Amino acid sequence: MRFSFLALPLLVAGPALSLTADEVLQATYDGGALPDGQSGLTLTVQVLLDRAGVSPGVIDGYKGGMSESALRGFEEQAGLPVDGIMDAEVWAKLARDGAAPVLAEYVVTAEDVSGLTESIPDNVREKSEMAELGYTRVSERLAERFHMDEDVLKALNPDAQFVEGETLMVADPGAPLEGEAARIEIRKGAQRAVVYDGSDAIIANYPVAIGSDETPSPSGAVEVTAVAMDPTYSYNPEVNFEADGVKEALTLPPGPNGPVGTVWIDLSKPTYGLHGTDTPAKLFIHQSHGCVRFANWDVEELAHMVSQGVAVEFVE
Template structure:
């Protein structure tokens, strides 16, 4: 399926990382607010939320908006007071005291290092000439696989070559959630997408980027028309807008670093969809051109929960 709507990204520099594997494995929670900045206990919380089926976005160990909104999602689903603040009851409900190890070892394979893209050009016309808009680094590919911020993954494995045969420490976010969604709410003010089953039970919740005031996301109710995995992208300046001064229509190749990432969930409102992104850490910082942007791993999970005809409601 070719995609006909660009949701632009704004780039910003990321934070520095200093945690070690020991900082994470030895971290404990004794009550009170999470530490400011980056901490081992926040890494644990993010992984536990991910395993529980409520996405914290990227796992990076930083206290912030995406993790706090995930906490609110877990509290809502499990019947706790919804305040986005960790306490001992929520910690216990996440199974923290009996959880499997938060970190695990992983050995880089030849396949991990294969089929990388040399460089992603900035210009849309140059992107259209590539065979794929793939990962450019092994560390980028593995960070997405384990739901981690790439800088955090590299800092956790300081000095690692990321070459085949090298052994890394990575987080273990658990298995992909299974189920069937009957309805999805896009909660604009919360910047979360929330899926419900046919009985009205909340299944999961994901952090998202939505449209700005100038290029807003849709209002009201639409429905899923189709799901495309690894989609190409149709650049149509006459329908949407001109990028990089390029006025000709183009088809961009598929790949995780493409404009819509690894999945496009087509909506009944023309040119709008739910899709992935190449900058998952920026979901709460960036606005889209109206589409709803997820991390690639979250929208891949959602793609298996929804099907044609599922309701998608945009709420304030």
């Protein structure tokens, strides 16, 4: 199981502070490409893509690399010309008649506000001494549950205290997909994982982070050997890499803020897997030491569609 914090020289959007629920709910498509920057229309499109089984990654309302790659994935799935640009044909298939509003009300529960982790240290040895690498804020927990950027959740609810009984406006990405995966393509260039069923139809499409040139992801075909929910993480500098100057092997506890997130899907190539991440907004920025990272909610969905023996092909 491998992870790193290498960054590509790409620009990322700053915190979302101005987007309002009204702007999202009133968004309409009048033609042309999505507007630059952040908009209620882009957030709407992101939610509709998520419902269609083509994950935009973190729902943040920003036009960017993950949104463009998701549009390409949807166009491929829908049999449209693939260019990653919003147009009337894409909108017509996404926003079908009767589509539910992309935002919904959610009442914060007692469970939502309990069991938080006070803080998470940076050092790998200190992490290994913890009981759980859990959520540190209610807003963080709920943002992941609804596939959202935490700053966007706060922007849509500017007066929220995130306490039990409070009603929030959240993204409504729909119920998790159900299906049975027959094979998965990890498309390195596109940074997408495309899931096919037994009839070779696309049933899901997710953004991912892959290995760097120095520590590449595998090539060719491997297969799923096991699935672990809420996995621990085995840190072994003699096998993988050294972090924080720690030279002994350690076991890090489970949790969404652990280095492999909430799921580990083991592959037949030793030490490699498909797994979650503690930084879903940075999937298109960070690179791994060879494994394939997903947003926690995406790999949780995938985990229920795969079984031992499912083929995983790495495509250059």
